Amino acid sequence: xxxxxxxxxxxxxxxxxxxxxxxxxxxxxxxxxxxxxxxxxxxxxxxxxxxxxxxxxxxxxxxxxxxxxxxxxxxxxxxxxxxxxxxxxxxxxxxxxxxxxxxxxxxxxxxxxxxxxxxxxxxxxxxxxxxxxxxxxxxxxxxxxxxxxxxxxxxxxxxxxxxxxxxxxxxxxxxxxxxxxxxxxxxxxxxxxxxxxxxxxxxxxxxxxxxxxxxxxxxxxxxxxxxxxxxxx
Amino acid sequence: xxxxxxxxxxxxxxxxxxxxxxxxxxxxxxxxxxxxxxxxxxxxxxxxxxxxxxxxxxxxxxxxxxxxxxxxxxxxxxxxxxxxxxxxxxxxxxxxxxxxxxxxxxxxxxxxxxxxxxxxxxxxxxxxxxxxxxxxxxxxxxxxxxxxxxxxxxxxxxxxxxxxxxxxxxxxxxxxxxxxxxxxxxxxxxxxxxxxxxxxxxxxxxxxxxxxxxxxxxxxxxxxxxxxxxxxxxxxxxxxxxxxxxxxxxxx
Numbered sequence: 001x002x003x004x005x006x007x008x009x010x011x012x013x014x015x016x017x018x019x020x021x022x023x024x025x026x027x028x029x030x031x032x033x034x035x036x037x038x039x040x041x042x043x044x045x046x047x048x049x050x051x052x053x054x055x056x057x058x059x060x061x062x063x064x065x066x067x068x069x070x071x072x073x074x075x076x077x078x079x080x081x082x083x084x085x086x087x088x089x090x091x092x093x094x095x096x097x098x099x100x101x102x103x104x105x106x107x108x109x110x111x112x113x114x115x116x117x118x119x120x121x122x123x124x125x126x127x128x129x130x131x132x133x134x135x136x137x138x139x140x141x142x143x144x145x146x147x148x149x150x151x152x153x154x155x156x157x158x159x160x161x162x163x164x165x166x167x168x169x170x171x172x173x174x175x176x177x178x179x180x181x182x183x184x185x186x187x188x189x190x191x192x193x194x195x196x197x198x199x200x201x202x203x204x205x206x207x208x209x210x211x212x213x214x215x216x217x218x219x220x221x222x223x224x225x226x227x228x229x230x231x232x233x
Numbered sequence: 234x235x236x237x238x239x240x241x242x243x244x245x246x247x248x249x250x251x252x253x254x255x256x257x258x259x260x261x262x263x264x265x266x267x268x269x270x271x272x273x274x275x276x277x278x279x280x281x282x283x284x285x286x287x288x289x290x291x292x293x294x295x296x297x298x299x300x301x302x303x304x305x306x307x308x309x310x311x312x313x314x315x316x317x318x319x320x321x322x323x324x325x326x327x328x329x330x331x332x333x334x335x336x337x338x339x340x341x342x343x344x345x346x347x348x349x350x351x352x353x354x355x356x357x358x359x360x361x362x363x364x365x366x367x368x369x370x371x372x373x374x375x376x377x378x379x380x381x382x383x384x385x386x387x388x389x390x391x392x393x394x395x396x397x398x399x400x401x402x403x404x405x406x407x408x409x410x411x412x413x414x415x416x417x418x419x420x421x422x423x424x425x426x427x428x429x430x431x432x433x434x435x436x437x438x439x440x441x442x443x444x445x446x447x448x449x450x451x452x453x454x455x456x457x458x459x460x461x462x463x464x465x466x467x468x469x470x471x472x473x474x475x476x477x478x479x480x481x482x483x484x485x
Contacts, residue, residue: 001283002286013252022258033277034279043262044258044262044265
């Protein structure tokens with residue numbers, strides 16, 4: 001295979017409850033991967049984690065509508081939307097991690113990796129902290145030497161589309177970017193090729209990027225695809 | 234082949250008020266998995282050659298009408314434009330071409346068999362002649378049309394429901410399904426003149442082409458949706474088993 005294959009997960013279309021019938025993946029993720037020289041591979045079933053980890057060279061866990069990353073809460077709440085997705089995200093994450101293959105977590109993908117690895121998240125921080133990150137934009141400050149700092153530098157604008165965020169980062173991971181109001185905006189594993197972003201780089205491309213004053217995200221996807229290609233050699 | 238074959242399946246391309254997504258219906262992936270393949274979704278136009286390199290075979294899916302210019306005809310009415318997706322056509326014809334060039338097996342389901350037929354030079358029957366009910370007909374919110382009096386399905390004979398088909402006794406399909414079968418039906422168009430090298434392997438009772446196979450290459454198409462259970466039809470993996478056997482070279 002000449003180009004790296006990048007598995008991109010999906011969620012329930014429109015509503016997490018619809019995950020029973022099919023998986024939906026926002027086209028923007030696939031477009032970002034393809035523009036960076038990777039080949040997007042999508043999911044067609046629940047039980048695909050082992051085969052995807054064997055076939056593909058990297059994984060992107062995408063963002064989505066909010067859902068609980070803890071299926072066991074079903075007993076308390078009556079039901080948890082996105083149960084199948086939580087299970088498959090977990091299987092995909094650990095299968096790719098075990099294989100040592102690069103992983104991108106975006107928005108919910110970043111938060112769910114944090115939970116899988118023993119960190120904690122905070123829900124609805126806008127209410128508790130008076131900080132608004134829904135359909136807004138802001139700058140981030142990056143940590144020198146980090147993956148994201150090497151691609152985009154120390155300070156730049158990003159979009160903001162989330163009600164939950166990482167509270168305590170998981171053991172083995174470090175924070176690599178913060179917003180001015182103190183929200184964790186990027187993480188990376190200390191030794192493994194695993195990176196997380198709270199903002200949506202897949203929306204920061206094309207004719208109408210979000211935000212208009214942000215950097216183009218193709219170099220970020222290209223840096224990821226390059227890591228996936230390097231893994232294969 | 235000593236591993237499970239990788240089967241690329243085209244994703245649905247959906248742009249509407251709720252989002253801009255690729256959609257993968259699990260019942261298709263599950264059917265491929267039960268038949269012994271590894272289903273993966275393929276969706277990006279610029280990567281069709283890569284998908285043909287990555288996968289051992291291709292399944293074309295979907296429901297939209299193929300643009301009539303693809304088989305040398307004109308649209309004719311503005312209403313007909315509503316049933317067409319040019320981006321889906323662009324992707325489907327390109328990925329089919331990539332797999333045919335690579336000499337890899339292709340299965341067309343419903344719209345997929347129309348794509349294959351048009352790509353090989355065939356034409357489509359654009360409106361299957363309607364049944365006439367003396368009691369009129371009713372069209373519900375899902376565009377399913379049926380008789381108001383006895384509830385029998387479909388003003389258009391193949392619009393919604395199930396039907397009997399007759400399968401050519403010497404075809405590969407007959408080895409998997411037998412010489413008659415009940416299948417579901419969800420379409421207003423069908424293959425008319427078949428493309429170069431394609432042979433009819435099944436017909437409905439009214440003569441509509443329900444399945445075809447290429448005389449020398451690993452190309453097959455079916456008009457129904459074998460993986461989709463509906464009233465009067467239980468899902469049947471036989472078509473998928475046949476296709477996976479074609480891919481792995483295990484057919485007789």
